[in-house]
Amino acid sequence: MFEQFSHANYHSICDTLAANDPDLSQIIQSHGYPPLWSRPNTFETLVHIILEQQVSLASALSALNKLRERIQEVTPARVLLLTDEEFKACYCSRQKTSYIRYLAGAIISGQIDLKAMEQMPDDEIRTQLTALKGIGNWTVDVYLMFVLQHTDVFPIGDLAAVSALKRIKNLPKETTREELLAIIQQWKPYRTVAAMLLWHDYLAPRPPKVGVKNPKA
Structure with missing residues (x-):
């Protein structure tokens, strides 16, 4: 059967992930808990x-x-x-x-x-x-995550989530899908919430890099 997340258990799932992965913990420390993104089943x-x-x-x-x-x-x-x-x-x-x-x-x-x-x-x-x-699979992933709120889905085809994963783990751009999946597997049975944390990190504002000249200046 499937497990779902809700406002009642969302933060505790985030805390469980953070306790087992210091990089996910750092996201919460830097940006707080991610929003519980949801959509109606219509x-x-x-x-x-x-x-x-x-x-x-x-x-x-x-x-x-x-x-x-x-x-x-x-x-x-x-x-x-x-x-x-x-x-x-x-x-x-x-x-x-x-x-x-x-x-x-x-x-x-x-x-x-x-x-x-x-x-x-x-x-x-x-x-x-x-x-x-x-x-396709990406559309189904988003439906399962945002609409039905199943806890253990990871959208491996989502560029933002994968980009954030590579950033927090300091992975090279050429990291293979198999290598990414091995990391993601460690977040079972809460891979959906791990993806929410990654999106939260991806969307967070970043300070400009010091010393980089504005090309339009």
């Missing part, structure tokens, strides 16, 4: 995650807000009424438009039941979602 949330694929968070949110403006409520039935031109006006690429339509159809047909997924193990959820056009 079609709109999955659309949002699809929009976040391979673009900035700001760009994805801008596209989602455009969809909201156009149809008020982002539901499967309403997105299926949009034309290609309307999707384009909402900053949705042709590829992501097809992904969103495919997801909408799967939910309407009953192929995907988001409510039922709240009681499913990770592997079953991953099998069902990755069977859909345009949904």
